[in-house]
Amino acid sequence: METLLNSQLFLLTLTLGVYLAAVVLRQRFPCALLHPVLVSMAVLIGFLKLTGVDYECYREKTQVIDFLLGLSVVALGYVLHDQIRNIRGNVISIVVSIFVGSVVGILSVVWIARWLGAAPAIVASLEPKSVTTPIALAVSESSGGIPALTSIAVIVVGVFGGIVGPWVLRRIGVESRIAQGLAMGAAAHALGTARAMELGAVEGAISGLAIGLMGVTTAVLIPILERLL
Amino acid sequence: MTGIFLLLFCYLMGCVLSTLMHHFIPGSVLGMLLLFGALSLRWIRPAQVEGVSRFLLRHMMLFFVxxxxxxxxxxxxxxxxxxxxxxxxxxxxxxxxxxxxxxxxxxxxxxxxxxxxxxxxxxxxx
Structure with missing residues (x-):
């Protein structure tokens, strides 16, 4: 029984099954906190605790999934190419806004977290929090963060950004549809984009583009800013 | 299958570049830029990678679990x-x-x- 529980076949099937069930649950009860990734994580952590299966073992047996995560980052290059035609006349303003947003995002989270006394590994885990998870994980890992914490932070930030984003933008008087979509995608990645889609098609498309641009900019800036800080 | 090969190839080249620059930027991010570059320069046609890219991105959430x-x-x-x-x-x-x-x-x-x-x-x- 124990060897079966520890087998690659079982752990992969279980992970996929739990994930699919979490997706169905979310469709039945649409609530931001029932995010399929959060639910799957909670169920699987419970499973490992109950059965005593070692996390190292679980991680090793599900490595295929990690590999696909890296490959899906590469696939974002296709989306970036697909979206780039949406911005024709606004290339400069978009590049500048994303650059500024990326710097502000990294510096603010680092300073606030340090000020509140967070350990270096925690700070490193939070640096890429505005970026789409696969890129955030890669960055977090290479800068000494804890990938598991990064994945949670990214989801929480996405859920939160999707909810408060339109309100913040209204409060500071941002009416431009491009600016709205850009801000949502830059701060809250795919979850911000989902919300931006509800605002309109232009907002949604620009927001999708912002995810890719923010990801690349942040991935490049974090190692540079880390040397300066 | 061509699509999978092209993505893997970009990923591989990204990892090679990343190693050359002492992992300053993750290999997957460099692979993404290479794919974007190859599409922009029309070395790769969008249709070749569209299917596999959309498949991966649709199920991306699973990969974080x-x-x-x-x-x-x-x-x-x-x-x-x-x-x-x-x-x-x-x-x-x-x-x-x-x-x-x-x-x-x-x-x-x-x-x-x-x-x-x-x-x-x-x-x-x-």
Missing amino acids: PVGVGLITSYSLLSHYMVAIIVASLASTVLVIAVVGWVEQRLERRMKHKTSLSKPHDGDPA
């Missing part, structure tokens, strides 16, 4: 710094939304202003 389960090993560290983590993440998120939206709108208006100076009364409905 095993990493997230790793929380089991850093649970005590996390609960110890809970307040710092939540406050820093949320405050920074609001800042990013405000800064990006504001800067983009400012720049757009400035550029529109410039073009409307050269051809006046263009009817700017902003």
